[in-house]
Amino acid sequence: MNAETSIMLATFDQYRGLLFSIAxxxxxxxxxxxxxxxxxxxRWQQSQQEEIRSPRAFxxxxxxxxxxxxxxxxxxxxxxxxxxxxxxxxxxxSEGDPLGIIRIDESLSMAFLVLLERLTPVERAVFLLREVxxxxxxxxxxxxxxxxxxxRQILRRARQHVGAMxxxxxxxxxxxxxxxxxxxxxxxxGAMDGLMILxxxxxxxxxxxGGKGVAVPNLVRGIDKVARGILGSLDxxxxxxxxxxxxxxNGQPGLINYLDGVPHSVLTIDxxxxxxxxxxxxxxxxxxxxxxxxxxxxxxxx
Numbered sequence: 001m002n003a004e005t006s007i008m009l010a011t012f013d014q015y016r017g018l019l020f021s022i023a024x025x026x027x028x029x030x031x032x033x034x035x036x037x038x039x040x041x042x043r044w045q046q047s048q049q050e051e052i053r054s055p056r057a058f059x060x061x062x063x064x065x066x067x068x069x070x071x072x073x074x075x076x077x078x079x080x081x082x083x084x085x086x087x088x089x090x091x092x093x094s095e096g097d098p099l100g101i102i103r104i105d106e107s108l109s110m111a112f113l114v115l116l117e118r119l120t121p122v123e124r125a126v127f128l129l130r131e132v133x134x135x136x137x138x139x140x141x142x143x144x145x146x147x148x149x150x151x152r153q154i155l156r157r158a159r160q161h162v163g164a165m166x167x168x169x170x171x172x173x174x175x176x177x178x179x180x181x182x183x184x185x186x187x188x189x190g191a192m193d194g195l196m197i198l199x200x201x202x203x204x205x206x207x208x209x210g211g212k213g214v215a216v217p218n219l220v221r222g223i224d225k226v227a228r229g230i231l232g233s234l235d236x237x238x239x240x241x242x243x244x245x246x247x248x249x250n251g252q253p254g255l256i257n258y259l260d261g262v263p264h265s266v267l268t269i270d271x272x273x274x275x276x277x278x279x280x281x282x283x284x285x286x287x288x289x290x291x292x293x294x295x296x297x298x299x300x301x302x
Contacts, residue, residue: 004049005045008044008045008049011055012041012044012059015055015056015059015060016037018056018060018133019037019040019059019060019063020033020034020037021133022060022063022064022067022128022129022133023036023037023063023066023067024090024108025107025108025113025116025128025132026064026067026068026071026121026124026125026128027067027070027071028086028087028088028113028116028117029087029088029287030088030090030290031088031290032070036063036066036067036070037063039066040059040062040063040066043062044058044059044062057139057142057143060143061142061143064125064129064143064144065143065144065145067121067125068121068122068124068125068144069121071121071124072121081210082209082210082211083207083208083209083210083211083218084206084207084208084218084219085117085208085210086110086114086206086208086280086282086287087110087113087114087250088282088287088290089110089249089250089254089266089268089282089287089288089291090108090249090250091247091248091249091256091291091292092104092108092247092248092249092250092251104251105251106251107128107131107132108250108251109250109251109252109270110206110249110250110252110268110270110278110280111270111278111280113250114206114280115162116128116162118161118162119158119161119162122144122146122154123154123155123157123158123161124158125140125143125144126140126144126146126151126154126155126158127155127158127159127162129143130151130155131155137151137152171271171273171274175271175274176252176253176271177253179198179253179269179271179274179275179276180246180253180254180255180269181246182194182198183195183198183269183276184244184246184255186198187230187231187234190231190234192227192228192231195227195230195231196223196224196227198275198276199223199226199227199275199276199277200223200272200273200275200276200277201222201223202221202222202277203221203222203223203226203275203276203277203278203279204219204220204221204226204277204278204279205219205220205221205225205226205229205230205278205279205281206219206278206279206280206281207220207280207281207282207283208280208281208282208283208284208287209283209284210283210284210285210286210287212283212284212285212286226279230279239259239264241259242257242258242259242264243257243258243259243261243294244256244257244258245257245258245294249266249267249268250268252268252269252270252271253268253269253271254266254267254268254269255267255268256291258293258294261293261294261295262293262294263288263289263291263292263293264283264288265281265282265283265288266280266281266282266288266291267279267280267281267282268280
């Protein structure tokens with residue numbers, strides 16, 4: 001490896017966390033985000049370095065545009081997806097930040113990423129760059145090849161589609177973890193009343209099996225239906241010899257269920273105040289293939 005190649009690699013690695021952070025939030029897929037970064041690195045290697053004023057701006061532009069193009073081409077696949085589509089889960093527990101996500105916050109949560117599905121690819125890019133990564137309109141315009149006026153209009157439409165971002169104040173981690181433990185205790189004992197008091201009136205159960213894993217094909221809404229759906233599926237559909245491991249999933253309380261040491265499903269919750277307002281269950285094996293096996297974990301297991 002010559003000196004120039006070594007410098008290019010070091011520069012790319014310097015911004016890898018930012019680039020992955022953008023790509024994953026844009027695409028909701030670890031595999032696709034990694035593919036985007038690989039393509040971005042190839043283009044970075046092929047670039048004329050002396051013509052690049054800002055490597056950071058250059059790389060963010062490449063990744064953002066590749067993501068927009070990918071989403072535009074993948075729209076038909078998303079529309080033909082069997083059942084509900086949920087993002088690929090990322091472990092954000094005790095292992096730290098293995099994938100280099102530089103910002104573990106609400107914008108990484110399942111709830112937020114699902115909300116972004118309402119946006120067009122360009123709206124999604126503008127919204128994320130402005131609202132999450134705090135880019136100036138002039139920077140966003142340069143990244144996406146738009147005018148500043150267009151970017152402002154696009155952001156306005158995006159906000160109308162998803163509503164205002166939630167308040168920055170969030171439930172303290174200790175309360176979130178305690179709520180998750182109460183939720184699991186109610187499930188383990190099959191206590192319907194104990195489970196229902198933990199849920200908001202408008203609670204929603206999301207389940208993604210991709211036609212391959214055990215999942216409920218439609219959204220389940222309301223305390224009674226969600227509680228019965230969860231307890232009923234445990235009795236009828238879930239293997240009895242699962243091992244549950246508590247961990248962080250996309251920055252929120254969650255768990256990985258293991259069958260014979262291999263990830264079988266993931267569950268995470270979204271909290272409003274002191275109750276659960278959404279539950280996300282992912283059983284599509286393709287979305288679980290990059291999660292650590294049980295032998296690699298050191299979280300709370302039961």
